[in-house]
Amino acid sequence: MSSSIKIIPFGGVRENGKNMYAVQVDEDIYILDCGLKYPENELLGIDIVIPDFSYLSEHKDQIVGVFLTHGHADAIGALPYFLKEFDVPVFGSKLTIELAKITISGETELKSYDQFHIVNESKEIDFDSVVVSFFKTTHTIPESLGVVLKTDQGQIVYTGDFKFDQTVANGYATDYGRLAEIGRGKVIALLSDSSNAENPQAKSNEVAVGDSIWETINYHDGRIIVAAVASNILRIQQVINAAAKSHRKIVLTGHDLEKIVNTALKLNRLHLPEKDLIVPMNQLAKLKPEETILLETGKMGEPIKSLQKMASRKSGQMSIHDNDLVYIVTTPSHAMETTVAKTKDMVYRAGAEVKSISDDVNSAGHATKDDLQLMMNLIHPEYLIPIQGEYRLLAAHAELAKEVGIDSNHIFITSKGDVLEYKNNEMSLAAGIEVGNTMIDGIGVGDIGNIVLRDRKILSEDGIFVAVITIDRKHKKIITDPKITSKGFVYLKTSTDLINVSSEIVKNTVQTNLDQKEFDWGHLKQDVRDKLGKYLFEQTKRRPVILPVIMEVNQHHKKSSKKKATDNG
Template sequence: MNELSNQIRIIPFGGVRENGKNMYALEVNDDIFILDCGLKYPENELLGIDIVIPDWNYLREHADQIVGVFLTHGHADAIGALPYFVSEFNVPVFGSELTIELAKLNVENDPKSKQFNDFHVVDADTEIDFGEETVSFFKTTHSIPESLGIDVKTPLGQVVYTGDFKFDQTAAPFYQTDLARLGEIGKNGVVALLSDSAGAEQYGESATENQIANFVKDQFAAHEGRIVVASVASNILRMQQIFDAAAATDRKVVLMGHDLEKIVRTAMRLDKLELPSDDLLVNPKNMKSLSPEQTVILETGRMGEPIKALQRMATGEDRYVKIGEGDLVFITTTPSHAMETTVAKTRDLIFRAGAHVQAISDSLQSSGHGSPADLQLMINFMHPDYFIPIQGEYRVLNRHAKLAEETGISSDHIFLTQRGDSLIYNGEAPMHLAESIEVGNTMIDGIGVGDIGNIVLRDRKILSEDGIFIAVVTIDRKKKQIVAEPKLTSRGFVYVKASRDLMREASELVTKTVQDNLDNKEFDWGHLKQDVREHLGRYLFDQTKRHPVILPVIMEVNQHAHHARTKKNTVKKATEQE
């Protein structure tokens, strides 16, 4: 392909104007590179939804162009959607050793993807040649070992995706950033930089991991009773700090949760997590043999969400642990803005249970994401022609854009994208926003993938707010009459015994509506049900100013059975007369 016909297209499938769900497609001519494949946990309005993953309808139409999935690190926001993706797209997956092991755990847990095994381990020295493009990697600092940024060399220059990162001069070997490599990439000319924005609103510098480690140790030493630690399962760095602090204060650690144990065992097997002593970990079954001053309970919750698990412990609903007098609940996660109210309620529940609460974020600014100064340092390393802030809600993307302008990048070379936007660059015209593609959310509820849409969510919302109203009517269509008066049932709408007049008038209205339809020569089942819904809905709103979900159930008597019963009764009467 000659130089004039080269083209780069960048499409975010998630990770912009939202927290999590990182997934970006880089199209270089006819090849598509998938950068991360993450999920996000739902906000409160997504009633009953377990997780949300990207919608990849566009990729289904271009499946033969996908050359692979390239992962930056092993957190759910980067690898969580992988089981669903590889069950549809049989393409190779690349990542560091730990990232691939955690990805395998995810994939093996899903029955549709557990046969997939096209995984490839890479490191900072790996270069993968795809003909016209070359993919290489660089070491970054995050809260999990072996985090990598991705550098795609194209005929038009380099496109760099940072993944989640920060700069920490005290980072341990598994977590260190390769500053020399960043400088080398920047010198070779970066066309576009996709950079993590999550820490763009931080004030001042984040605490170093050494400072955080010492803080954790001080908290463990100062408390004489039992300690319950809330952490995210895949934050390996925090796990190491908790293990070290427990050993230093003569405590044992109880791992709560099967997922946590698998992640810890995997990290230990790869020597990315070290036990300071062989007897540090205690099985939950043997927890009662430990005195309170010896006990550290490490709770990560279902799917890595520890806050809800703490609520169950505080209210006595947890099977194994009941938080009470003398306990210290130590929260080591930094909640997102969306979770702040939930965390405040959880703290209140813990105090009511008689325990004390301490969070790292109360005393230190801890984050796995770069501060504003870190973000500007990355930009200055890369010197990109075009800048695309990613990973965060709009306000942090916007703040990151302002930080980029302060480093000298022109505002018309900065793109605040949303899902489905297509950024096009061909080396001749400036990078520009082309026609967008439609990219929605795919919601996972139990084993259902994508079967919950906006209509179902709307119904769930109505059910949660206004309840349900069911009208059951039995009719004889042949005789054009109602066999039994309507049976009305309400759940979550009104208390039936206190609303007898409402129910009686609703019953009369249903009777009249059904009879009017029976008397109509052009009887239609769909029209009958819709009529009942409309008339009943209007009446109930007039009376209550509420919109419950209305379910009309219309049953028809079996004509043949009815005829047989009548004939049998006639024979019986004739016999008696004889």
């Protein structure tokens, strides 16, 4: 009897980052990548977003393991949260596993976790119903791998992040022969990177990118601050090479960056042309501006917001100075475009110059249109599942597939929680599952939902309006007139009429509730919110967060009283 096969995206579709896909073969579940994404502007205060593991929690005994394609945050960033809940093995290349260990190193609960397994393009792992193997891909980090799941019905191929480039060094090169070998077998489905699917530009090869970095660094006569993603090892190597040729020293600004660089150096995945090329932060003051490169990656490898902090500082070595060059060698996602523009403006205001690598070369680390079509022609999939990108990118990938002869009925643009089922030699959309987002805010995991985000958005736009009043519920009377305060809504000193009317509305609403036979705290507070909210909107066309605070006083004797505050939520 043939195996039952299902493919379920938990992230990475119709969004940037957060790659995680489950392939279920009979009762076994194989997890492909376990990444995070950085929040967009409307997710106020949220640090990162990870996949929703709820469905997997109900099927935790069926999870075989996690198979990682590379060491970027969009592929490994959610591992600390995943491994706290699921005690399963993790497979990846040597560098990927070392970076995964760094990712979970701050979690006390995972100190004893020891189920990391190193694999390479020659490794095959037999899980009875599935044989898992790997193939080398080209990306901006060494030892990137694609994953193949071979079943009795055929193969499922997951590319991870990839591109094709004939000029890359050893450790980054694609194994075209292996891809052709996979394609000679039956490939049921290809899950393929769509991140660059609509880019009309031909990409620059990495030799040209390296030359551009060298020219930019060589021809600036002041200090240079290079903004890069910490785990973009290829780009960091190009900066190192340019620093050596221009007789500059590199200062690493972040602890995360130091750990990643030291790990790559230890594994010979980064190479220093000169022994003392990287100097510690405490030596920065001794360097002349023209011999200095500050390598800035920011928290968890996100450099753009760190540049804002540097630009806003008024003094110190870690502030941006006159005649500095801020050189952005990362290519931020479309969701970060507004942030990047704001950052550049702040840098110019600080007296420095800004340049992006994308001004001179198309340095994308993801497959172009031609690359995507070449991958399809090498693999010959029966079905294409575009992944890793917003909807327009998935749709662009689908159009490219049609151009190389894949029938539109064999292309699935999925959403999180869709279930693709393959049986009787056909793939179809089965009943889906509920998959949301899990938002991380500080130490809180998943405790921030849409209601909290809505309140944060309202607070950021319309402010807060607080009404405090004291009552004697036993005698059904108001003890003190309402005290009105406001933050971010109106300026109280110039809004006397508004405040006076609001005070009367609160008094009348509270007294009406006190006079009723059945008194209910929840109804009272909601009644105040409703009536006050209606009036404030009529007067200002704004909807602040209204916070009624009802204080109760119990008067037992004429000379003594006892107050208590109700829940002011």
